[in-house]
Amino acid sequence: METISTDVAIIGAGGAGLRAAIALAETDPTLRIALISKVYPMRSHTCAAEGGAAGVIKPDDSFDFHFHDTVGGGDWLSDQDCVEYFVKEAPKELLQLEHWGCPWNRAADGSVAVRPFGGMKKQRTWFAADKSGFHILHTLFQTSLQFPSITRYDEYFALDLLVDDGRCQGVTAMEMRSGQLRQFHAKAVIIAGGGAGRMFPFSTNGAIKTGDGMAMAYRAGAPLKDMEFIQYHPTGLPNTGSLLTEACRGEGGILVNKHGRRYLQDYGMGPETPVGQPQLKTMELGPRDRLSQAYWHELQKGNTVSTQWGECVLLDMRHLGERKIHERLPLVQELAASYLGVDIVREPVPIRPVVHYMMGGISTNTRAATPLPGLFAAGECACVSLNGANRLGSNSLVELLVFGRSAALSAIEHIQGLPAADTAALNARAEETQMRIRELFSRSDGTESMSGLRKEMMDTMEKNVGIYRNEEGLQEGVAKIHELRERYRRVILTDKTNVFNTDLFQVLELGSMLDCAEAVTVGALARKESRGAHQRLDHVERDDKNYLRHTMVYRQGQEAPRVDYLDVVITKSPPGVRDYSGDHK
Amino acid sequence: MKQRLVQLEVLRYNPDTDSEASFQRYEVVCQDEWVVLDALNKVKESIDPTLNYRWSCHMAVCGSCGMMINGEPKLACHAFLRDYEGVIRIEPLAHFPIERDLVTAPDDFMEKLKRVKPYLIPQQKRSLDEGENRQTPAQLMKFRQYSMCINCMLCYAACPEYGLTPKFIGPAALTLAHRYNQDSRDAGRAERQEVAATHEGVWECTFVGACSEVCPAHVDPASALQQMKISSSIDWLKEHLMPWGSK
């Protein structure tokens, strides 16, 4: 197996991975950086983010406001030292992108424009039409092209971390076009592999979002944190699950049920605000968890609209007018027209909540370090505990940047004065990966089909770990995922070709998703309270006495994982009431 | 929901066993509102796991699933079954080498993209304390359209010039050079001209216009290239007829 020696290996070349690579290259141009990704950087799912990125920039705003919005939005499960660091770094990162050429929308005076977003008390969401993630990703990718010390390994499928002497010292990966295995020996590894939304059948996530990075760290012994918190975005297209950005509501779009009632006022987010004059932090600009839960209640009451794609509510943007829609929501307009046949200028569009984002992930601290020395993580795959129990829209694009950079700086610090690697030991680790892949190719007693197992996993997740959960369903979910993990050991690899074998990658991805699904279901069963995106019908109240702490799930091979807890860091905001009613302001 | 039987004819190539590519026929029941990508996914899931292609976002923004559909470069996630009758013929993106099945090697495009320096080259590096560059909405609109390129390479598959003369830098890469040239914050045009204003650059373009017709992101590369030709011509005139002027 060919060995590639590098200083820092980065797994994932989306927003967080690219930001980390640039920070490494800028800070120390002598560092060798290996940027490894299973897709070309511009295919990374950062490109699908639409609405924008939050950072305090306008004179009426303050770090404190952003802090309190984020902590309250996260139902007090955020680590507050992390949030404090984040809100201060956010504007710097967004400015940095501006200096790198990001085409942010502008106010008439040439300063950057901001738009309102859910759960935010002030307008602080920087945006580039409704393609903000796309522009951030391409700005970062294009900027990265000028640094000769960044060596890209595009379409390399990362397999296992190389851990020796108690620290992470590299990763094995397969060159997808040749099927050849390579081992990267690195002094530090940064995982920026994104979330695992594809565990669910109805998701805004692209096909590549299979949690490979999370699972890799989990297999290497790092804990996954707060995995039970899965964000449903309230406004997805009912057939494809494509995201209709929160900016639809930020710009003034309203949600109505089949009676034409703006039903959010019935769920603690009223009173009703005038149509076309959105008010911050109330009604349609409430947080995502509350809005998705309100849909569920409307569904129980029979207030939803029956469509050929299932039960929906309506997002009405007609009053915004064609010009504003074209200027600010062109992608939404196009998506609704082509995939659903709805012209949002003239008709309301049916929508329903869709799995969008994982608050949980590889446990990291504010410096993006995992408990495994030498391993760092940033972006959706990490849980730095910024988002707590519910992420506010437009915080995640900034999270990529702030903690991508933070991971790079921490990695540089880590690699100073490291003892020399034991190459023989690392080779032996890499051999184990090779054996694992070889076994898959030579397996003759396979009985399980990849697509069959995948469907059962998706159905289980949707049925048992949805917007509302209960003890019975969760127990069923835990048992089912455990069973699927067992059956996965007998999965059949149909295609034995070396070159670009997507059957193989789908089998490996399914393994990653099952590992993540285990942590999600086990964490959800253990958390007997309702908080943010984790709502239990049998424990409807938030329980700060027992659960103001993070769920930490440790993998135990094929056995049931070990669940532990970690206290939430509180600095200045004691747990309080999440208030999204406009009349209290 | 309305369903229909869809016939796909997919070009297959396995380097392990094939010396040439050949077509394989599949029949799948699809929903009427599906896209070609959905049909391919159903084939892979239920008929043939060895069929290979790239895809991810299913919303025409990641640029992974470019392929030739009935001879036209398209994103498979944005090619609607309702627009096709009879057998749908699917081939890998033209003008790129086939790795396997519908998967092509985009190395040439990636290399060319890098050559045009598609990043901001400011007159002077700005510190974060200095805040943002001011840029009016009108200045933004001047280049915004050209910043929308998703690098899907459909324009390269449509451009006969690129097919016949592979050294041509090509529509998307040159358009990105133009995007930065037009940005009020940029001062890097002279550097980019070393690549863009050459016979491999804009002067290889004979304005077939196919790039703009197939672009799924409405970027209009043809307009970018023609504008670059005009400004390069003006550069030349200034340099040769008014040497006392420009510099």
Added chain:
Amino acid sequence: MSRRPLVREVPPTSWFFRHPRYLRYMAREVTCIFIGAYCVLLVVGLQRLAAGQASYEAFLAALRSPASIVFHALALVAAVYHAATWFNATQKAMPVQVGEDFLPGTVISGAHYVAWVVLSFVVLFLAGVF
């Protein structure tokens, strides 16, 4: 086995039959033959004029032959087609931005058509047609 990318050659003489848009492009390119030939004819005419009256009269007579008339008709069609594609292209090559918006392409192409008509009348006027 490992990778063995398959390179497909573009047929150098028949590629333009693959799609109607390529045929339209080739049609546009072919018009230059007629326009080039017409230019040569003009130069020949000048040369004949310089050679004296008899020579020029013979040239004019030749222009009235049926073959010549057919050629001129074809050259006119080619020139008009070429001009039209050219004027239609101007909206891409010379966009005009007014504030945040761009003038509609039809305005830019339209202005060129108008200029074409006006200049044609000027030429005809100078030629003494009116």
